[in-house]
Amino acid sequence: MQPDRTKARILAATDALFGERGFDATSTRDIAERSGVNKALIHYHFHAKEDLLGVLLDGYYERLTVKLLTAFGQRPTLVEQVEDVLDAYADFLAQNRTFCSIVQREVASGRHVDRIVQGTLPVFQLATTWFAELTPNAVTAQELLHVLTSVYGMVVTYFTYGRVLHQLSGVDPFTDEALEARKLHVRRMVRLLFVELESRMSTDAGALS
Amino acid sequence: MQPDRTKARILAATDALFGERGFDATSTRDIAERSGVNKALIHYHFHAKEDLLGVLLDGYYERLTVKLLTAFGQRPTLVEQVEDVLDAYADFLAQNRTFCSIVQREVASGRHVDRIVQGTLPVFQLATTWFAELTPNAVTAQELLHVLTSVYGMVVTYFTYGRVLHQLSGVDPFTDEALEARKLHVRRMVRLLFVELESRMSTDAGALS
DNA sequence: ACGCGACTTGGGCGATCGCCTAAACCGAGT
DNA sequence: ACTCGGTTTAGGCGATCGCCCAAGTCGCGT
Numbered sequence: 001m002q003p004d005r006t007k008a009r010i011l012a013a014t015d016a017l018f019g020e021r022g023f024d025a026t027s028t029r030d031i032a033e034r035s036g037v038n039k040a041l042i043h044y045h046f047h048a049k050e051d052l053l054g055v056l057l058d059g060y061y062e063r064l065t066v067k068l069l070t071a072f073g074q075r076p077t078l079v080e081q082v083e084d085v086l087d088a089y090a091d092f093l094a095q096n097r098t099f100c101s102i103v104q105r106e107v108a109s110g111r112h113v114d115r116i117v118q119g120t121l122p123v124f125q126l127a128t129t130w131f132a133e134l135t136p137n138a139v140t141a142q143e144l145l146h147v148l149t150s151v152y153g154m155v156v157t158y159f160t161y162g163r164v165l166h167q168l169s170g171v172d173p174f175t176d177e178a179l180e181a182r183k184l185h186v187r188r189m190v191r192l193l194f195v196e197l198e199s200r201m202s203t204d205a206g207a208l209s
Numbered sequence: 210m211q212p213d214r215t216k217a218r219i220l221a222a223t224d225a226l227f228g229e230r231g232f233d234a235t236s237t238r239d240i241a242e243r244s245g246v247n248k249a250l251i252h253y254h255f256h257a258k259e260d261l262l263g264v265l266l267d268g269y270y271e272r273l274t275v276k277l278l279t280a281f282g283q284r285p286t287l288v289e290q291v292e293d294v295l296d297a298y299a300d301f302l303a304q305n306r307t308f309c310s311i312v313q314r315e316v317a318s319g320r321h322v323d324r325i326v327q328g329t330l331p332v333f334q335l336a337t338t339w340f341a342e343l344t345p346n347a348v349t350a351q352e353l354l355h356v357l358t359s360v361y362g363m364v365v366t367y368f369t370y371g372r373v374l375h376q377l378s379g380v381d382p383f384t385d386e387a388l389e390a391r392k393l394h395v396r397r398m399v400r401l402l403f404v405e406l407e408s409r410m411s412t413d414a415g416a417l418s
Numbered sequence: 419a420c421g422c423g424a425c426t427t428g429g430g431c432g433a434t435c436g437c438c439t440a441a442a443c444c445g446a447g448t
Numbered sequence: 449a450c451t452c453g454g455t456t457t458a459g460g461c462g463a464t465c466g467c468c469c470a471a472g473t474c475g476c477g478t
Binding site for chain 1: 322
């Protein structure tokens, strides 16, 4: 078998196992068995187990960044652009649910935070420049961070807590219809935010109520 | 030393270690060392490592539920009650940041989901009955779940992604001032939601835009 | 004083961990 | 035909894992 094919098989197995069990609960032997590859090959191709996670995360963030940056800038108004990016984000998470689990766990453990910050940085900076240009003095940097955190949380929590939501509602949250409904909900919330921002800009004053 | 004191020391060390490293990355020897207790005592008092996590989670959810249910019902209007509950939730997470990390990891791994669902159930049911009484036909069950997920996500994400936010903004998100600012932001978002709900009820029709 | 049950202790069992070594394999270049 | 570098293999090293055992200690009722 050509080495590229081997590396791909190892990475695929790693993704599946890290996603469902987590880094610490997965042994290199598990990965070898799942990918149908000798266990020494993992260390030959990826040096250490830790590096496997690094390569995996870097790949995810590169694909995610490309997808979000291209989703941005397709439609005229800012609201529509934001909606497109959030839709693309939701689609990405739906198609890469292991990514969501892995990041959540690593952030909780404070590991690979640098890599995760670096991965989110391009989109984060794009978002901040949007608002800096569009709402020069209506939104402070602190407030913007809160808004981004909230929107991010709304999108991501739906996927991380998928199992919990399933049990609470009895409905599978990952069917196509359910995902579309979620995206619609997020769009509504974002519209509400924008309405508030615009009204604040027109009155040229801050703070709601 | 009296056994209750021993069990408390073990649980405290378990909480700290599970919180910062996670269940799988923590050994019973780590717990014994941190709590200054013989390693066999852990299995004597708590049977298995897995049970430690169970006891820990049950304790957290009991305290959380009591806190949220008492926070509810102190002020006249529904908006204020919701704000109080969310403030109490944020305070609880701020004072028990390990809880947040632990739950996030376990949910990501699909472990202890039953226990977590059971723990959130009282508050979840209270929230659903609120809206069922107050907005009988303005909000569907599906839509309510989306709203609760979003609000939950807004609150929790701030704490789980504390380290990331710190690096992105350069500001410690866990100072008293920062936490108050976060609570204020969540309150604003909830107010926006309520304004939308009320307008929908007055027009007696659904769907924004 | 003494026995009994609860608690604590050091030591170690078998299993599994990440990683490494030495040898075999294999296709391309000469 | 034969080297040679890249790839794959079986096997095992030392460390660590969860958990258990037999003995020891302690306080308390009698």
